[in-house]
Amino acid sequence: MPEKTARTRTVKKDAVLEAAVETAREAARSIAHPREVGDHIAFTMDADRLGTHWFACTEPGYSGWCWTVSVARVPRGRTATVCEVDLTPGEGALLAPEWVPWEDRLRPGDLTREDVLPYVVDDERLDQGFEDTGDDPDLPVIRELGLGRPRVLSAHGRAEAIARWYRSEQGPERGRRPRSTCSSCGFLLKMAGGMRTIFGVCANEWAPDDGRVVSLDHACGAHSETDVPKTGTAWPVRPSRINDGAIDSEPMPRDRGTDESAR
Numbered sequence: 001m002p003e004k005t006a007r008t009r010t011v012k013k014d015a016v017l018e019a020a021v022e023t024a025r026e027a028a029r030s031i032a033h034p035r036e037v038g039d040h041i042a043f044t045m046d047a048d049r050l051g052t053h054w055f056a057c058t059e060p061g062y063s064g065w066c067w068t069v070s071v072a073r074v075p076r077g078r079t080a081t082v083c084e085v086d087l088t089p090g091e092g093a094l095l096a097p098e099w100v101p102w103e104d105r106l107r108p109g110d111l112t113r114e115d116v117l118p119y120v121v122d123d124e125r126l127d128q129g130f131e132d133t134g135d136d137p138d139l140p141v142i143r144e145l146g147l148g149r150p151r152v153l154s155a156h157g158r159a160e161a162i163a164r165w166y167r168s169e170q171g172p173e174r175g176r177r178p179r180s181t182c183s184s185c186g187f188l189l190k191m192a193g194g195m196r197t198i199f200g201v202c203a204n205e206w207a208p209d210d211g212r213v214v215s216l217d218h219a220c221g222a223h224s225e226t227d228v229p230k231t232g233t234a235w236p237v238r239p240s241r242i243n244d245g246a247i248d249s250e251p252m253p254r255d256r257g258t259d260e261s262a263r
Contacts, residue, residue: 018043025053064090124156125154128152183216185223198215
């Protein structure tokens with residue numbers, strides 16, 4: 001004899017329960033107060049004369065969760081009754097984001113002076129202190145021995161620093177060619193090693209880059225050899241805002257004292 005297959009009966013839709021959206025919403029609001037209840041998402045039938053209304057949860061931190069309101073009615077009844085209100089996780093709500101270790105989540109600028117970074121054994125930006133640190137193979141090998149540092153900056157670390165510093169606000173002026181650059185400024189402190197041909201440190205307390213690494217083709221208004229004459233004031237000198245064209249078209253009136261002396 002052939003095996004009998006189990007039959008599953010489909011639950012019939014219930015128009016009374018499906019139409020009870022506002023009844024379910026008021027029930028959800030009574031539990032969610034003072035939080036808001038979002039839009040109506042769906043209605044599902046759970047059994048005969050038993051269904052569930054789904055409303056979006058707008059609470060921060062509950063992405064993907066829904067307010068669910070179970071409604072039911074008695075046989076031949078025309079009124080929906082609220083059975084239960086709950087906050088239920090929807091699709092993807094229980095899936096935590098991929099874990100990223102703390103040291104991988106950090107970005108430049110996140111650390112304060114009180115924070116401590118974890119020790120990285122194989123840091124590509126560093127070499128052992130007894131290894132060669134020369135950039136040019138044609139130059140004599142430079143060894144940093146006896147300086148008290150177990151590791152020194154590697155070629156990769158130097159290349160990253162050069163690119164990062166040169167792209168910063170302390171790099172070359174963009175869009176215009178300044179008259180005097182940091183390479184000719186008396187306030188520039190030279191750096192040691194191969195970077196001395198590209199960067200220096202600003203030592204002018206009046207400059208906006210004081211104490212920072214600047215490129216030799218960087219420029220600012222606090223250059224030691226500025227060509228702006230001293231006007232007797234300590235305030236920065238800015239270009240005049242007078243309309244030169246108006247002065248040429250309308251000559252300035254003479255001084256009365258000058259006119260009387262001329263007579």
